Amino acid sequence: MKFIVRTFAFILLFFIQNASFSQVKNIGIPDIKNYKRSEYKGGTQNWSIDQDKNGNIYFANNSGLIQFDGSNWHKYSLPNKSEIRSLKIDALGRIFVGGNNEFGYFKNDEKGILKYHSLYNLLSPIDKENINLIWRIHIFKGEVIFQSFSKVFFLKNEKVTTLTAPHKFQFSFLVNNRLYFQDKTLGVLEYKNRKLTAISGTTVFNDKEIWSLFPLSNNRVLYATLEKGLFVAENGIIKPWATEANEFIKKNTSLGGSIIKNKFIILNSVLDGAIICDLNGKIIQHLNRQKGIQNNTILASFVDNKNNIWLGLDNGITFINENSPFSYFDYSYNIGTVYASTTYNGNLYVATNQGLFYHPWGTSFKDSPFMRVEGTISQVWNIQVLNNVLICASNSGALIIENNRVSKILDTRGYFGFKKIPDHENYIIGESYNGFSVFKKSASGYDYMHQVKGFDETTNNFSVEIDENYLWLKKNPFLYQVKLSEDLQRFDFIKKHINISDKFKGINSLQNINGKVYIQVQNHFFRYSVEQESFFEDKKITKLFNGIPTINTLIEDPAGNLWYVFNESLGVLVKNKNGSYTKNQAIFSNLSGNLVNNYISVNTIDPQNIFIGLTDRLAHYNSTIPNTFMTKPKAIIESFSYPEDTILTGNLAHKLESYSIPYKYNRVKFTFASPTYENQENVMYSYKLEPFEENWRGWSSTAMKEYTNLREGNYVMKLKVRNSYGIESNISEVEFTVSPPWYRHFLAYLFYLMLILLGAYLISVRVKLKIRKNRYYETIEQRRLYLEKESKIRHEQHDLEKEIEKLKNDKLQIKILAKDKELVNNSLQVVKKNKVLNGIIHKLKDIDTNILDETTKSEFSKLHKSIVKEVNTDKSWKDLEKHIKNVHFEFLKRLKGQYPTISPRELDLSTYLLMNMSTKEIAEIMNISTGGVELARYRLRKKLGLNKKENLIGFLMSI
Known part of the structure; x- marks a missing residue:
């Protein structure tokens, strides 16, 4: 029994989830992204849309085929430069297109470049006549069918056959695996076994142009005509579809449409955009120029693989993020920056920078602009329901709102908000521009009592919470602990805190959780103990925020969910029935940067209706829609190029094998893409080129990377993508090889090795010869050195001999000089002697010899003669003179x-x-x-x- 119950519950949950998954929200408008001609570089009109298995989107455009991969746009033209009116992609990835007197298909070549293959050239001359435009293409039972107004062409097994219209075709339709053609005379015809069979009763459409057929329940079929409205066929009876959708189409004309999961129908119009209705004809959503679409004429609509909607416009392309739990109220609803919202007496009230606005709120939400509450034309900071009284805090003062107008002005000073005072049931305290004021409940709502004395600072950007003991205020960087007097006239006690913990510095936020005031520091939550007069940490609450970035604001909604803000991003801890919490953070990443700083507004009416204030609009969030739309993105290396060639790797059906490029083109460029069309501005890429880079590059929105001067070797380019929800893709990679330059090629190295070996051999031979030659010359040199040494020795010996001889000569000369000196001295002595003798001679002459006896005279004469003889015979002087002249x-x-x-x-x-x-x-x-x-x-x-x-x-x- 338990098994049956569980199975039933599972099946019920499955159907509920699928119903929610395919649900189109009737509150607000989804996120819309417009693409102009200047972006996709094509013509104005887009007639048909399809998607390939990689997620790329294709458009039949006036200037050719337009391809979009989420990052880049590409255009491909037909040979005759004709516009393309129809396209269809088969399971093999062939993109069949139809133009003016031309049809065929685009298919990737080995480099991923789309090449056109014409089928028109396969026709006979007769079949080529009077084709004109190919308006519709269908893939039906193994055949590709091309339909023009005059003929139908069938492609099967690479052969083309032709079927001529009985009279004149209008359009063709593939519904519930059945193929229909509208003939201008015979009505609607069904194609079976290569024959056309008329559908009974459909000749009523002979004066009408049918643009689309849609399946309804109970085998009914809905016909959408250009100008006559919508008709339903049931059991052979055709009658107008009496719904509000039909009224819209009759007023604005129809250009066909699409169906979403067999639950909702998109109807394109000529004059007023597109509507989405359910299968009962109730309009769920109306999307037009006023709601953000750039053009009101919708030529084509398409539901992609994530149930998001693409619109081909008369001028441009629009993407609608339908498969999202978020929708928005923006300027088209008279909504600007939102500071607060609440519901009261069947109305939704929104506090904005331009006043207070309201919109009827009930079981059925009517799509219409918000209206301004009469008497509010200035900044409104808050709108609250206190004791069943709607009170507005604005720049104009504290206002009571009744019947959608200002019924009472409590105080003309500006106010930021109001709080109930514990233990004072009929009193509230208001936070004004210069302090606090007390108001008392009365028959007319509230009455202003007095301003509280003792604290008159400007309270802008204050967080205010009240418990049974204190009024707490946070204004960076301080926390004020204030106590009201019993008569509420003044503040008896004011204490300023800079830190509440020795371990954690600063104060990050002030909040009320489960009726208790908490002060948060670095995700640690503290309460104040009156008995201990100190702060203590609530570790149970702190544990909830483990792994969450430091928050700066926390709000508890009526359901007990904890909404927190970090780094201008939003997250929520959803409270479960058992008291535990479930973190839900990624889904709100698309709101990052759009939250109103210091005025976070989250209004939870019920799980299906949660309103979040943003800087330029009001967001509606349905938390019951499962997050199956948060799928893993796909990372695509769209192209790999170098100066000589480009390979569109993103178009290849199979992974590119390792590609080799010459070394002289060692500059490569990669472009990235991800067919993720929701919140494209938040799609981030990370990559690395192995082995050139060891680490992944930081996340960036840049979808291109170029590398220059790569050395030869094998490389792998790796790419991963992170979508706006923080989900990462699998890694995509492309392998390539940079060939070495000729002088570093393997054969070059082999040649170098041979040269080295040959060189080594030649060097060895030359060295041996050199050694022999050196030995010979060494011998010669040794002999030369020996001879030189011997000659030197002889020369030195000769010089020595000469030196000896010179020394001998010098010595001899010295001796000669000495002898000369001696000789001169002797000669001088001789001269002196002769002089003395001459003197003696003269003295002897003066002696008178007559007085001498003969003996004496004879002896005297002998003496005189001997002295004269000595003087006359002395030749010393002549010899001296001769000797001196010789020397x-x-x-x-x-x-x-x-x-x-x-x-x-x-x-x-x-x-x-x-x-x-x-x-x-x-x-x-x-x-x-x-x-x-x-x-x-x-x-x-x-x-x-x-x-x-x-x-x-x-x-x-x-x-």
């Missing part, structure tokens, strides 16, 4: 050669001077006076040309 012959020769006019007497004087004889000695030798010697010296100096400063003897020695 100094070379000197006298050089002197006479240099000075030919020199006299013999001057030559003798020069010789005596060279011999370093004194003036007195020279005078004695030359037998002249010393004055005569000086005179002779003077004359000699003059003849030799010497000045007074030059030394005569030194000059003679230099000759």
